[in-house]
Amino acid sequence: MTMPRHDIARLAAAELARRSDGLSSLSCVVGFDGFIDTIIDVVDRRRTMCMDDYAPIDTIERFALRAAGAAGKSTNIELVDREDRFGGNGPLLASGIARIGPRVTYIGAVGVEGSPTTLHPLFGELARRCDRVVPVAPPAHTDALEFRDGKIMLGKTRNIQAVTWELLKERIGVGVLCETLDRASLLGMVNWVMMGGAESIWRGLLREVFPCISPSRVVGGIRRRVFIDLCDPAKRLDTDITRAIALLREMNDVVPVTLGLNLAEAERISSVLGIDAFSGPSNQSLGAAVRHAAEALQRGTGLECVAIHPREGAAGADCSGASAWFDGPFTLTPRLSTGAGDHFNAGFSFAQTINLPIDQCLAVGCAVSGAYVRDADSPTLERLTGFLRELPEPEK
Helix, strand or coil: CCCCHHHHHHHHHHHHHHHHHHHHHCEEEEEECCEEEEEEEEEEEECCCCCCCEEECCCHHHHHHHHHCCCCCCCCCCEEEEEEEEECHHHHHHHHHHHHCCEEEEEECCEECCEEEEECHHHHHHHHHCCEEEECCCCEEEEEEEECCEEEEEEECHHHHHCCHHHHHHHCCHHHHHHHHHCCCEEEEECCCCCCCHHHHHHHHHHHHHHHCCCCCEECCEECEEEEECCCHHHCCHHHHHHHHHHHHHHHCCCCEEEEECHHHHHHHHHHHCCCCCCCCCCCCHHHHHHHHHHHHHHHHCCCEEEECCCCEEEEEECCCCEEEEECCCCCCCCCCCCHHHHHHHHHHHHHHCCCCHHHHHHHHHHHHHHHHHHCCCCCHHHHHHHHHCCCCCCC
8 A cells, every 4th residue: 555645755854854964975976067047937918018017928828829829920929037047957956956965066067158167156056055066168048938837948058069078078087077976976967958968978987987986886875876867858869869778778787877757758768769658547547657657667778767757746666666656746836947857856866865765755856846846946954854744735
C-alpha cells in the first residue's frame, strides 16, 4: 500500500532536519550554461497608458489565438518587462541546491560581454549563494513570457555555443577540473538541447577527468552521482537524441546517471528510442501513467534513474526496481513559474545525493519547486522543511 503523501513529506522533512548540520560538507558542481531572463507580461487590454495599468493575456491558449488571428493581416502585441533575473537551467539548479545547504561550485556562461571570466553583476546573488562561481563566457538571453498556465521561453543562445570542452580546458584547466570534481558528490549538467558543446563536455569528462578521480567513489556513505536534464529536446533531431542517450549510457557505466524529464520530454524520448512508455489503460490516473513511463524509460535507457515531473507531481524509477509517484503541491496562482522545473531537479538530485528513498526524493523535489513558485525565490532548508511538514493540497 502506498504511503499517504503527507507522511512521505514529513518523513523527508525529519530526515533533512536530522542531517542539517552535515549538509555544508556536501560538495556539488553544476554547469555549464547561463542566461539573463527577462520576465514578461503580454498585454491583453490597456486600462490607461500608465505603464503598469493593463490586463495581461493570462493563458497560452489565448496568446496563441491572438497570434493566430494575425495570420494574413499582421498585428502588434505589447510586452511589458517585469524584471531581469539571472537564469539558465544551470544557474537555477545551482541556486536551488545551494540554498538548501550544500557547497556548490558553478561553472558556466555567467561572465561579462568583453570580459568573459569576470562575473556579470546580475549573477551576484548566485555567487553569494554558491561556494564558488567560475565564469567562462557571457550569458545568453531569454524573453520569458509568463502565463497563468505556463510560460513561453524565447531563447537567444549564441553566447552559450562558445561553451565547449576545449573552452573549459583553456579557461580552467584539466587539473583544476579534476580537483574540483574529485571533491564533488554531485555533478549536475543541464541544457544539452541549447548547447552545441554539451556532448564535447560529456566526452571530455569521460576521457580526461573520470579516469583520474575515482568517479564512483563513496565518501561518508554517499556515492558520487551525475544528474542530467536535456531541457526540451523538441527541436533536436532524432539522431541527436539517440546519440546523446548512448553517450549517457557510456557515462552511466562509470558513474550513476539520473535523467530528469518533464512530461513532453519523456514522451519525445520514448518515441525516439521506441520505448513503450505511454501505452497504459486509458482510464488510469496521471500518477500511474507517469510512474509506468518512468519505469519503462529507466529500463529502456539503461540509466541508473529516470525522474519525470509534470506540473501535477512527479514520478521516478531506479535500477533497484524502486519506483513511486508523488502528488505535488500544484498552485493555480504561481508568483513565478520560470525555473520551476530546475528547482524540482535541485530538490530531487540533492535528496538522491543524501540517499533518501525515491518517494522522499520526489517529495523534496516537488516541495522545492512548490515553495519556489509561491515565493519567487529558492527555498532555504528551513523553508523547505516547513513546507514539507505543512505540504499544501494541490489546487484543482
